[in-house]
Amino acid sequence: MIEITEARNCEHADDVWQLCQELVADGTTYVFRPDAAKEEVVDYWFPQPGKTFVARLDGELVGIYLLRPVQPGRGGHIANASYFVSSRVRGQGLGKRLAEHSFDQARSMGFQAMQFNLVVETNTGAIQLWEKLGFSTIGIIPKAFDHDELGLVDARIMHREL
Numbered sequence: 001m002i003e004i005t006e007a008r009n010c011e012h013a014d015d016v017w018q019l020c021q022e023l024v025a026d027g028t029t030y031v032f033r034p035d036a037a038k039e040e041v042v043d044y045w046f047p048q049p050g051k052t053f054v055a056r057l058d059g060e061l062v063g064i065y066l067l068r069p070v071q072p073g074r075g076g077h078i079a080n081a082s083y084f085v086s087s088r089v090r091g092q093g094l095g096k097r098l099a100e101h102s103f104d105q106a107r108s109m110g111f112q113a114m115q116f117n118l119v120v121e122t123n124t125g126a127i128q129l130w131e132k133l134g135f136s137t138i139g140i141i142p143k144a145f146d147h148d149e150l151g152l153v154d155a156r157i158m159h160r161e162l
């Protein structure tokens with residue numbers, strides 16, 4: 001059974017770095033370059049201010065998400081989030097479960113909406129998931145992402161009320 005718990009950097013840095021090896025190597029969904037350092041990747045997943053949750057299957061880290069305000073101060077009522085599920089367990093509902101978990105968490109933290117800032121246009125699986133979960137595309141940033149195979153591709157800004 002997969003368990004989702006809140007995580008702190010100091011307890012989980014090594015596991016997060018291990019989990020993210022494939023994400024860093026992939027270069028089609030997240031901003032990390034292939035030579036990204038452990039500190040950069042781990043710091044990304046543990047933002048301040050923000051909260052991080054991890055999913056474990058039989059003790060092994062298989063998923064992660066973060067929540068943070070998209071802006072400080074008067075823009076701080078909109079959350080930003082990022083999600084990653086190990087390819088080992090994809091297509092089994094964990095991404096959706098993490099997203100729904102994050103909506104509940106975000107509401108309990110007082111956020112009123114959620115915004116994704118860089119959904120790569122070619123990441124069609126993620127776009128389908130976010131649309132199923134009520135997100136709409138509110139903008140396109142031309143050539144915002146340096147895709148490992150395709151070069152510069154567009155990215156979406158996606159938004160939903162909570």
Ligand SMILES: CC(C)(COP(=O)(O)OP(=O)(O)OC[C@H]1O[C@@H](n2cnc3c(N)ncnc32)[C@H](O)[C@@H]1OP(=O)(O)O)[C@@H](O)C(=O)NCCC(=O)NCCS
Nearest residue numbers: 029083084085090091092093094095096119125126128129
């Ligand atoms: C996006 C991601 C988190 C989805 O996780 P997942 O555990 O595979 O997703 P789920 O199994 O919960 O799928 C949920 C829904 O999304 C849809 N979906 C997910 N991945 C899909 C894909 N590659 N193609 C088509 N549909 C997909 C499924 O149809 C499913 O719909 P259903 O509930 O009606 O059956 C995962 O693929 C991932 O970590 N990708 C790499 C990082 C990434 O792209 N993160 C998002 C950045 S915006």
